Amino acid sequence: xxxxxxxxxxxxxxxxxxxxxxxxxxxxxxxxxxxxxxxxxxxxxxxxxxxxxxxxxxxxxxxxxxxxxxxxxxxxxxxxxxxxxxxxxxxxxxxxxxxxxxxxxxxxxxxxxxxxxxxxxxxxxxxxxxxxxxxxxxxxxxxxxxxxxxxxxxxxxxxxxxxxxxxxxxxxxxxxxxxxxxxxxxxxxxxxxxxxxxxxxxxxxxxxxxxxxxxxxxxxxxxxxxxxxxxxxxxxxxxxxxxxxxxxxxxxxxxxxxxxxxxxxxxxxxxxxxxxxxxxxxxxxxxxxxxxxxxxxxxxxxxxxxxxxxxxxxxxxxxxxxxxxxxxxxxxxxxxxxxxxxxxxxxxxxxxxxxxxxxxxxxxx
Numbered sequence: 001x002x003x004x005x006x007x008x009x010x011x012x013x014x015x016x017x018x019x020x021x022x023x024x025x026x027x028x029x030x031x032x033x034x035x036x037x038x039x040x041x042x043x044x045x046x047x048x049x050x051x052x053x054x055x056x057x058x059x060x061x062x063x064x065x066x067x068x069x070x071x072x073x074x075x076x077x078x079x080x081x082x083x084x085x086x087x088x089x090x091x092x093x094x095x096x097x098x099x100x101x102x103x104x105x106x107x108x109x110x111x112x113x114x115x116x117x118x119x120x121x122x123x124x125x126x127x128x129x130x131x132x133x134x135x136x137x138x139x140x141x142x143x144x145x146x147x148x149x150x151x152x153x154x155x156x157x158x159x160x161x162x163x164x165x166x167x168x169x170x171x172x173x174x175x176x177x178x179x180x181x182x183x184x185x186x187x188x189x190x191x192x193x194x195x196x197x198x199x200x201x202x203x204x205x206x207x208x209x210x211x212x213x214x215x216x217x218x219x220x221x222x223x224x225x226x227x228x229x230x231x232x233x234x235x236x237x238x239x240x241x242x243x244x245x246x247x248x249x250x251x252x253x254x255x256x257x258x259x260x261x262x263x264x265x266x267x268x269x270x271x272x273x274x275x276x277x278x279x280x281x282x283x284x285x286x287x288x289x290x291x292x293x294x295x296x297x298x299x300x301x302x303x304x305x306x307x308x309x310x311x312x313x314x315x316x317x318x319x320x321x322x323x324x325x326x327x328x329x330x331x332x333x334x335x336x337x338x339x340x341x342x343x344x345x346x347x348x349x350x351x352x353x354x355x356x357x358x359x360x361x362x363x364x365x
Contacts, residue, residue: 031261046251048250052247062092067231074101075098076101078137080100081208083208084195084196090209091174095172095174097172102211105166106129107131113156114190115185120224124145125146129219140193140209140210143219145225162219166218169213175195180192182201195209
């Protein structure tokens with residue numbers, strides 16, 4: 001028998017299959033609670049990732065439709081827009097960025113300024129003018145943009161539209177659903193482009209939507225032309241690669257949450273009970289037992305040989321040491337929780353060598 005080392009006499013649990021040990025550790029309260037928490041976190045992160053997948057699919061679909069609309073053929077306005085109250089409200093997919101043509105005459109009355117609008121990183125007003133079409137209904141037309149800086153704090157105003165019969169080409173946009181608050185504002189200003197509110201004031205049928213004039217159309221003189229849509233991301237908001245990055249990010253978080261309990265078990269697997277309990281359970285000032293840490297220490301003490309300073313001891317919590325020492329059947333020194341700090345075996349060789357042993361006589365002072 002080799003008595004040089006105690007490493008070959010580990011507890012039977014050390015020879016258990018690693019997988020079975022991990023599963024048993026998962027059943028311990030601290031790991032079970034951590035696993036439950038991480039599963040909840042993983043479910044939340046996985047749900048967020050799945051939601052981002054749907055957002056990515058929707059963004060790709062809408063961008064594709066709007067790009068197709070922007071390059072579609074020009075249609076008469078009546079072929080694409082219904083009149084308020086005479087058909088279903090159009091969707092952005094159906095009319096967004098579609099090019100239309102209309103003929104008629106601008107109304108000199110009823111022109112409004114849509115305030116607090118941003119165009120080319122500048123804040124100002126959209127000039128909104130009604131056009132009575134040859135077909136009868138009125139089309140709301142954004143003729144252009146005026147910056148706040150033009151007025152220098154004075155009352156905003158816009159020049160009149162061209163008189164007479166005109167033919168225009170523009171891009172369709174969805175109407176706003178919020179009230180335009182015309183009655184609450186001064187100087188013919190409105191907050192939204194709401195065809196229903198315009199129809200109520202004008203007393204005539206109005207198309208359910210509006211058009212932005214393209215460059216060099218009748219009515220754009222003296223105004224900043226409305227910019228063409230950005231077809232790289234026509235739907236606006238986050239770009240498609242950003243949604244993809246969100247998907248990857250959330251699924252990685254979910255995977256890390258699932259792996260966290262196993263990573264902690266792997267880190268703690270095989271640690272002495274004192275380290276494990278102190279690190280994960282915060283055991284402080286509990287009753288402990290001093291257990292010989294080497295085979296030589298256990299054998300020498302069992303047969304009455306003095307224990308040398310080089311022979312090490314280790315302290316384990318009382319509950320954990322009971323099973324360990326039942327297997328080892330070695331002698332032990334038991335200390336209660338109140339007195340263990342005065343009787344813990346020294347680890348400094350010099351301290352142990354200066355201590356009296358069973359064979360060394362003591363001298364009275």
